[in-house]
Amino acid sequence: MALSSDSSTGRDSREKITIQNVSRSYESTQALDDVSFSVSEGEFCCVVGPSGCGKTTLLRAIAGLDDPDGGSILVGGDPVTGPGLDRGMVFQEYALFPWRTVRGNIGFGLDRPACDCPDCEAQVRELIDLVGLDGFEDAYPKELSGGMKQRVGIARALAPDPEILLMDEPFGSVDARTRDRLHGELLDIWTQTGQTVVFVTHDIDEAVTLADRVVVMDADPGTVQSTFSIELERQRERTSRDFVDHVARSKQPRARWPEAFVVPSALSEHSLLGERAG
Amino acid sequence: MSTRTDTSSNAVVAGSFEGGLRRYLRGLGGLLVFLLVWWVGAMTTQPSYLVPGPLQSVHAFIELFATSTAIVVPVLGSSLVLPTGLAHLAQTLFHYVPGLLLGALCGISLGLAMGWNGALDDWLRPLVRVLRPIPPLAWVVFAIVWFGIHHTGAAFIVFVGAFWINFYGAYGGVEGVSTELTDAASTLGVERDLSMLKLVALPSAAPQVLTGFRTSIGRCWMIVVGAELFGAPDVGYEIINASNNLAMATSVAYMFLISLAFLCMDVGFRLLERRVLAWR
Numbered sequence: 178m179a180l181s182s183d184s185s186t187g188r189d190s191r192e193k194i195t196i197q198n199v200s201r202s203y204e205s206t207q208a209l210d211d212v213s214f215s216v217s218e219g220e221f222c223c224v225v226g227p228s229g230c231g232k233t234t235l236l237r238a239i240a241g242l243d244d245p246d247g248g249s250i251l252v253g254g255d256p257v258t259g260p261g262l263d264r265g266m267v268f269q270e271y272a273l274f275p276w277r278t279v280r281g282n283i284g285f286g287l288d289r290p291a292c293d294c295p296d297c298e299a300q301v302r303e304l305i306d307l308v309g310l311d312g313f314e315d316a317y318p319k320e321l322s323g324g325m326k327q328r329v330g331i332a333r334a335l336a337p338d339p340e341i342l343l344m345d346e347p348f349g350s351v352d353a354r355t356r357d358r359l360h361g362e363l364l365d366i367w368t369q370t371g372q373t374v375v376f377v378t379h380d381i382d383e384a385v386t387l388a389d390r391v392v393v394m395d396a397d398p399g400t401v402q403s404t405f406s407i408e409l410e411r412q413r414e415r416t417s418r419d420f421v422d423h424v425a426r427s428k429q430p431r432a433r434w435p436e437a438f439v440v441p442s443a444l445s446e447h448s449l450l451g452e453r454a455g
Numbered sequence: 456m457s458t459r460t461d462t463s464s465n466a467v468v469a470g471s472f473e474g475g476l477r478r479y480l481r482g483l484g485g486l487l488v489f490l491l492v493w494w495v496g497a498m499t500t501q502p503s504y505l506v507p508g509p510l511q512s513v514h515a516f517i518e519l520f521a522t523s524t525a526i527v528v529p530v531l532g533s534s535l536v537l538p539t540g541l542a543h544l545a546q547t548l549f550h551y552v553p554g555l556l557l558g559a560l561c562g563i564s565l566g567l568a569m570g571w572n573g574a575l576d577d578w579l580r581p582l583v584r585v586l587r588p589i590p591p592l593a594w595v596v597f598a599i600v601w602f603g604i605h606h607t608g609a610a611f612i613v614f615v616g617a618f619w620i621n622f623y624g625a626y627g628g629v630e631g632v633s634t635e636l637t638d639a640a641s642t643l644g645v646e647r648d649l650s651m652l653k654l655v656a657l658p659s660a661a662p663q664v665l666t667g668f669r670t671s672i673g674r675c676w677m678i679v680v681g682a683e684l685f686g687a688p689d690v691g692y693e694i695i696n697a698s699n700n701l702a703m704a705t706s707v708a709y710m711f712l713i714s715l716a717f718l719c720m721d722v723g724f725r726l727l728e729r730r731v732l733a734w735r
Contacts (some may be wrong), residue, residue, distance in 0.1 A: 240638075240642055241641075242638050242641065242642070260641040261644075262643070262644045264642065265643075268639060272633075272639040274639075275659075275734055278734075285640070285654075286644055289645075317733070317734040319734065333643070334642070334643075336643075
């Protein structure tokens with residue numbers, strides 16, 4: 178526990194993404210209403226909530242693909258003004274370029290003249306190896322299964338070596354077994370690369386499996402309901418008591434959480450959340 | 456067990472082969488029935504020149520290659536002696552090919568530009584609405600006044616026809632580019648400008664652009680013959696010329712020649728298309 182409070186004090190000084198009072202509305206819905214939280218460097222943060230809670234909008238805003246109406250988003254202390262190679266994005270429906278092979282898709286971010294990688298081809302080969310797609314270098318996306326497509330999507334986002342990886346329900350369209358395997362692979366990759374990850378999902382089990390910290394959102398208007406840290410060792414067993422407790426906790430409104438479940442490391446967020454959860 | 460699966464897969468292969476064979480036989484049957492109707496029709500129609508018979512037409516077709524004709528190659532100015540049929544086909548191609556390629560190039564360029572640039576689209580859309588419905592052959596009068604009844608005039612008419620078909624292929628293709636793909640590209644460092652057009656919009660629109668071009672290959676054959684009926688030299692002119700001499704079989708022979716030329720181009724382009732769009 179001492180260790181975790183150390184990391185939480187260190188966290189403030191290494192804040193990677195800061196979301197301050199962000200609001201965004203579409204014609205009739207308030208997708209985001211005064212949302213604030215931050216993600217520290219190297220942290221695996223899951224944003225979980227029902228559909229329509231604005232979690233994708235939030236992710237797109239961090240990516241610079243969508244402008245919020247109000248509030249600000251800082252990445253490494255600088256406001257986001259548009260997309261950038263420092264933030265890689267993985268899309269729910271893969272968004273692979275169908276006319277490019279696996280190799281061509283992964284190398285897309287390295288094809289710019291501005292790219293300064295010494296040996297792009299070697300880097301692409303390394304990434305193909307990292308996501309386990311050896312032998313499929315010359316396959317087109319239509320020839321791949323959903324899980325393989327998303328491996329390409331992840332490798333493509335990793336290629337320009339971004340500091341932040343943004344993932345929008347990346348495993349929403351693959352079957353449960355493939356998803357379990359991809360979770361393990363993603364955590365392995367994250368351990369190797371040490372990126373800051375923001376992972377959006379509507380599946381609480383998935384969030385508790387992966388995250389250092391979970392941000393729970395409410396829909397209409399999209400607000401942050403609660404934030405809590407997960408101190409369980411990885412690989413996490415979905416059937417273990419602690420895991421079930423965490424899942425149960427995230428499903429309840431903050432006010433009704435039994436005191437015993439509020440782990441000390443979550444106290445640092447408590448003050449931030451007090452005003453809206455209380 | 457294994458023998459059973461073997462036989463069943465053999466049965467499947469044999470089934471698809473039989474299906475293919477049946478299709479070919481039916482197609483052949485259709486052609487034979489048509490020939491029979493044509494033959495009977497030609498036999499029973501009087502006066503006989505109204506409907507030349509199949510044999511007569513085949514004879515005329517062979518005749519096209521038995522004599523030779525000298526033609527002048529435009530631009531180069533040198534003359535060339537070819538079998539009559541090929542000579543007239545070549546003359547037609549001298550205005551068909553430049554008209555088609557130039558029209559496709561301009562149409563695709565404008566389509567891409569308007570599909571990609573909203574402001575340009577706003578400026579030109581009403582103009583396109585007004586000009587689009589004019590049939591290419593209506594431009595014949597201007598083709599004659601501006602360019603005279605020769606290669607350039609006919610090429611101009613083909614140009615107009617190729618232009619619009621390719622314009623709409625490219626325009627629709629670029630408009631249909633998914634925002635998910637452009638989003639993905641922008642997170643990978645492509646800014647919304649020429650490089651986005653080149654890296655995302657163009658390859659994504661390629662199937663529609665190519666379909667547009669393939670359609671224009673056929674449409675331009677119709678247009679080129681129409682243009683030639685007004686007097687520009689060649690295949691179309693020969694059709695009307697032969698009929699003026701009541702050599703209807705020769706007209707039919709030229710019609711076959713056009714059909715053959717179109718088939719060759721269409722098959723060739725389909726093969727190319729399949730190669731380019733292997734990713735589909």
